[in-house]
Amino acid sequence: xxRIKTILSSAWTALFGDPVRAFxxxxxxxxxxxxxxxxxxxxxxxxxxxxxxLKLIHNRGDALSLQRRFQPGIHQIWLPNLGxxxxxxxxxxxxxxxxxxxVHQQPFSKHPAIPHSLDGFGCVICHGGQGAATTxxxxxSSERAGEEPILPARYIESGCGQCHQDQLPGTPQLNLGRSMxxxxxxxxxxxxxxxxxxKVVATDxxxxxxxxADKTTREWIFSWLKDxxxxxxxxxxxxxKLSDTDASDISAYLVSTSTPxxxxxxTLDVKSAMSADPSAGPSLYGESFCSSCHAVQNAxxxxxxxxxxxxxxxxxxxxxxxWLKAWLQNPRTYDATTPMPHYRFTPQQIAILAxxxxxxxxxxxxxxxxxxxxxxxxxxxxxxxxxxxxxxxxHEINGVQKPxxxxxxxxxxxxxxxxxxxxxxxxxxxxxxxxVTKIRQPRAFGTSVKMPQFTLTTAQTDxxxxxxxxxxxxxxSMPDSLRVAEIQETNYQPAGHAGKLMTELACLSCHRIxxxxxxxxxDLSWEGSAIQQQWLVGFLKNPNTLRPALxxxxxxxxxxxxxxxxxxxxxxxxxxxxxxxxxxxxxAMNAAETVEHGRQLFYSKYACQACHIVDAKTDKGYIxxxxxxxxxxxxxxxxxxxxxxxxxxxxxxxxxxQNLSDDDARALTAFLMSLKGPGRRGTKQ
Amino acid sequence: xxxxxxxxxTFRPYGWVTxxxxxxxxGCQRGASPAPGLKATATGTAIVESSGGHQIGVTGxxxxxxxxxxxxxxxxxxxxxxxxxxxxxxxxxFDPAVVLTDSSGQATTTVTxxxxxxxxxxxxxxxxxSHPVTLEVVETALGYQQRLGSILADKYCNRCHDPxxxxxxxxxxxxxxxxxxxxxxxxxxxxxxxxxxxxxxxxGGPALxxxxxxxxxxxxxxxxDVRALIAYTRAVADxxxxxxxxxxxxx
Numbered sequence: 001x002x003r004i005k006t007i008l009s010s011a012w013t014a015l016f017g018d019p020v021r022a023f024x025x026x027x028x029x030x031x032x033x034x035x036x037x038x039x040x041x042x043x044x045x046x047x048x049x050x051x052x053x054l055k056l057i058h059n060r061g062d063a064l065s066l067q068r069r070f071q072p073g074i075h076q077i078w079l080p081n082l083g084x085x086x087x088x089x090x091x092x093x094x095x096x097x098x099x100x101x102x103v104h105q106q107p108f109s110k111h112p113a114i115p116h117s118l119d120g121f122g123c124v125i126c127h128g129g130q131g132a133a134t135t136x137x138x139x140x141s142s143e144r145a146g147e148e149p150i151l152p153a154r155y156i157e158s159g160c161g162q163c164h165q166d167q168l169p170g171t172p173q174l175n176l177g178r179s180m181x182x183x184x185x186x187x188x189x190x191x192x193x194x195x196x197x198x199k200v201v202a203t204d205x206x207x208x209x210x211x212x213a214d215k216t217t218r219e220w221i222f223s224w225l226k227d228x229x230x231x232x233x234x235x236x237x238x239x240x241k242l243s244d245t246d247a248s249d250i251s252a253y254l255v256s257t258s259t260p261x262x263x264x265x266x267t268l269d270v271k272s273a274m275s276a277d278p279s280a281g282p283s284l285y286g287e288s289f290c291s292s293c294h295a296v297q298n299a300x301x302x303x304x305x306x307x308x309x310x311x312x313x314x315x316x317x318x319x320x321x322x323w324l325k326a327w328l329q330n331p332r333t334y335d336a337t338t339p340m341p342h343y344r345f346t347p348q349q350i351a352i353l354a355x356x357x358x359x360x361x362x363x364x365x366x367x368x369x370x371x372x373x374x375x376x377x378x379x380x381x382x383x384x385x386x387x388x389x390x391x392x393x394x395h396e397i398n399g400v401q402k403p404x405x406x407x408x409x410x411x412x413x414x415x416x417x418x419x420x421x422x423x424x425x426x427x428x429x430x431x432x433x434x435x436v437t438k439i440r441q442p443r444a445f446g447t448s449v450k451m452p453q454f455t456l457t458t459a460q461t462d463x464x465x466x467x468x469x470x471x472x473x474x475x476x477s478m479p480d481s482l483r484v485a486e487i488q489e490t491n492y493q494p495a496g497h498a499g500k501l502m503t504e505l506a507c508l509s510c511h512r513i514x515x516x517x518x519x520x521x522x523d524l525s526w527e528g529s530a531i532q533q534q535w536l537v538g539f540l541k542n543p544n545t546l547r548p549a550l551x552x553x554x555x556x557x558x559x560x561x562x563x564x565x566x567x568x569x570x571x572x573x574x575x576x577x578x579x580x581x582x583x584x585x586x587x588a589m590n591a592a593e594t595v596e597h598g599r600q601l602f603y604s605k606y607a608c609q610a611c612h613i614v615d616a617k618t619d620k621g622y623i624x625x626x627x628x629x630x631x632x633x634x635x636x637x638x639x640x641x642x643x644x645x646x647x648x649x650x651x652x653x654x655x656x657x658q659n660l661s662d663d664d665a666r667a668l669t670a671f672l673m674s675l676k677g678p679g680r681r682g683t684k685q
Numbered sequence: 686x687x688x689x690x691x692x693x694x695t696f697r698p699y700g701w702v703t704x705x706x707x708x709x710x711x712g713c714q715r716g717a718s719p720a721p722g723l724k725a726t727a728t729g730t731a732i733v734e735s736s737g738g739h740q741i742g743v744t745g746x747x748x749x750x751x752x753x754x755x756x757x758x759x760x761x762x763x764x765x766x767x768x769x770x771x772x773x774x775x776x777x778x779f780d781p782a783v784v785l786t787d788s789s790g791q792a793t794t795t796v797t798x799x800x801x802x803x804x805x806x807x808x809x810x811x812x813x814x815s816h817p818v819t820l821e822v823v824e825t826a827l828g829y830q831q832r833l834g835s836i837l838a839d840k841y842c843n844r845c846h847d848p849x850x851x852x853x854x855x856x857x858x859x860x861x862x863x864x865x866x867x868x869x870x871x872x873x874x875x876x877x878x879x880x881x882x883x884x885x886x887x888x889g890g891p892a893l894x895x896x897x898x899x900x901x902x903x904x905x906x907x908x909x910d911v912r913a914l915i916a917y918t919r920a921v922a923d924x925x926x927x928x929x930x931x932x933x934x935x936x
Contacts, residue, residue: 104801104803109801112744112801112802112828112829112830113828113829113830113912113916114829114830115909152745153744153745153746153800154743154745154746154747154797156745169833169836169837170829170832170833170836170913172832172836458747459749462746551852551853604897605897606897606900607896607897607898607900609898610845610857610861610898610899610900611857620859620860620861621857621860621861622844622855622857622860623844623845623857647905654840654841656841656900656901656902656904656905657904657905658889658900658901658904659901659903659904
């Protein structure tokens with residue numbers, strides 16, 4: 001003790017014994033203290049990267065210009081209206097340097113080409129992470145409360161989705177995710193309100209279960225509930241992982257509350273239900289183009305056909321024969337809003353088609369399911385389960401109300417604070433990994449989770465995650481000027497008797513009119529300006545194809561002459577384009593000289609035969625519609641306007657706008673209008 | 686993936702020694718760590734690609750099809766239980782990176798390409814009897830611009846330029862008197878400058894004294910669209926397109 005005291009006092013004397021020495025020592029300590037700040041900066045991470053960058057560009061050919069543009073110190077992109085304070089460019093020094101395209105060493109490489117400037121949007125809007133940080137670990141991987149690590153590259157399109165509510169051609173993953181939110185019925189349970197206040201509306205069509213006992217058996221319902229994908233691999237119905245008892249009780253409730261519909265037992269006036277010709281079924285199925293909407297599994301296990309309607313591989317296991325006939329007779333009796341057209345089949349055709357579809361069955365499917373009639377206890381338990389699982393959020397069910405806000409709202413899911421998330425052991429602490437895991441295995445988060453198991457590919461879960469990550473709080477606080485609105489589906493409804501016919505034929509399931517309807521077939525908004533009435537009458541009677549290479553085609557609806565006239569009159573009168581002059585005439589339209597000039601232009605100058613067929617013997621172009629009889633199909637005014645600017649009449653059409661001169665367009669129109677075709681010669685295959 | 690990438694990029698402030706050590710490790714080679722619990726029961730002397738090479742994917746995203754290789758012995762019969770390691774440049778991720786060949790001698794892995802657009806040279810290694818045997822596989826990652834180009838090509842160009850028909854799209858290639866060049870045809874397209882390609886897309890074939898069967902798209906497509914199409918063409922060219930001064934994703 002005494003010794004330490006001696007040492008301390010001698011040290012004190014040595015350092016501060018006389019005033020001059022004390023002054024020197026204090027000055028030294030002060031100097032060192034002062035040097036700490038510059039030293040800290042000198043040894044800081046970003047400073048090291050800047051020195052490394054200078055070394056990297058030192059030996060390059062364009063070193064001088066790169067060095068001239070290099071500014072030492074901390075760089076910052078500050079965008080107050082977006083809430084962006086990004087210092088990423090302090091280390092990522094080559095982002096804007098076109099000359100560094102060959103450098104693949106981070107953090108110095110050039111940013112890949114994108115439609116926006118970095119100075120206008122900053123970095124974190126798309127990439128996430130902490131923009132204000134100046135160390136790599138804090139900027140890229142901070143997980144402190146409220147802070148998000150950088151977004152994995154595979155979800156990068158979610159950044160675009162914060163402003164762009166419309167479909168961008170360059171963001172296929174985001175577009176897929178958004179359409180899946182509608183198509184897979186996510187929004188039946190989870191409400192999503194977009195930043196502009198519109199609600200996301202489901203586009204799937206979950207069938208009403210109010211009359212289900214007319215359609216199918218309790219055994220089928222049981223097997224379906226146990227494993228929907230076993231019946232139809234492509235169905236969007238998820239698996240609720242029900243026990244045998246639960247599935248049985250739910251089916252008991254559905255069957256016991258189902259009310260019969262008078263029209264659900266078709267009494268057909270047919271002598272023999274099945275046709276003698278075994279190929280009659282398949283050929284009627286093919287002629288009616290059922291496969292444009294319905295898929296069937298082929299021998300190799302691949303689905304062939306469209307996805308607008310349900311898969312029909314095992315329809316014989318499901319549909320009761322009488323119901324199937326009634327459905328084919330008029331689907332709107334059972335379901336007034338179905339996208340399926342009313343085909344107006346003859347009783348004979350109905351019998352053939354129903355027999356053919358009934359044969360599409362799998363004898364193993366549900367073979368071991370035998371259920372005794374449900375007891376009152378079972379039925380009550382079934383109802384309890386239906387309420388708990390939220391079945392009525394998608395399906396209309398007798399005796400159960402559609403629940404409101406059944407599942408958490410997802411309008412701001414892209415900004416869910418990490419502190420509110422319970423991560424599973426071994427899971428990466430990031431919002432993206434939480435969302436993707438939740439979609440992939442919802443029940444892994446606890447046995448009380450009600451969310452069912454969806455059958456999705458990795459690409460699909462990634463797409464859904466991308467679409468959900470785009471729903472950030474920043475997308476709501478963004479200035480309105482930056483927001484690109486989605487083209488909203490209208491609730492257009494054609495009027496009158498023709499309108500009723502169009503609803504029955506479900507024209508809008510495939511065609512789009514006035515921003516409503518499907519995209520399988522051409523937009524008909526201006527069809528009245530485009531076509532000649534006589535042609536349309538013939539086409540509706542027997543729709544021979546205009547595009548030989550297409551697989552999905554317009555079916556024949558067996559319309560009566562009256563209905564046909566009613567419909568064509570309506571289309572001609574109502575679907576007129578304001579930009580087409582109805583009084584358009586070609587001055588010397590039939591002059592042989594003009595027509596010949598047009599022919600020359602068609603074959604030589606513009607080489608239209610690359611895509612179109614005018615002379616079926618010599619031309620082979622397969623891309624555009626066949627033009628052998630275009631003169632009796634289209635109006636001259638439409639052809640002329642189309643040639644001048646196809647995209648003005650049908651946005652997104654692939655025919656290039658060739659910037660034709662007025663004279664060339666008129667000559668070509670004269671030539672095309674001279675092609676009347678040798679009567680009705682279809683290219684039916 | 687990001688996390689691995691980030692940690693491989695991270696410099697912790699421990700001074701010059703760490704910096705030196707890390708600069709010598711530039712490239713951050715991944716995938717070579719021997720996985721615990723994997724014991725080779727056999728060795729092969731040759732390694733061949735079964736499927737999954739020459740794919741065109743998207744940056745940062747898993748390739749559509751897995752990479753499958755097969756290990757054979759001297760006689761050319763497949764070897765079961767041979768150790769196979771997958772290596773790639775920085776940012777490339779393999780799931781799994783080390784595999785034992787299955788009963789048909791095959792090793793399968795899912796490849797996620799890195800954040801840079803371009804070609805990735807991957808190497809697949811098996812120990813072999815005396816020295817390691819290596820197989821090189823090339824995959825291509827498209828960035829935003831190239832992928833936009835591929836989407837536009839699919840809409841506007843491939844019906845004529847791609848000779849292959851698919852169930853959804855019949856190719857028009859055979860119907861044309863003058864055959865278009867498939868976008869992968871590097872031998873022809875690599876010789877054309879960006880300016881030439883731009884004129885032919887914008888003004889049509891006659892702009893370069895070529896066939897009028899190629900129509901002008903200058904009014905239909907935007908300048909950015911045309912740039913995207915060219916970037917896509919350059920990305921998928923075979924043999925690879927090499928502009929002056931530019932190298933592969935990894936040297």
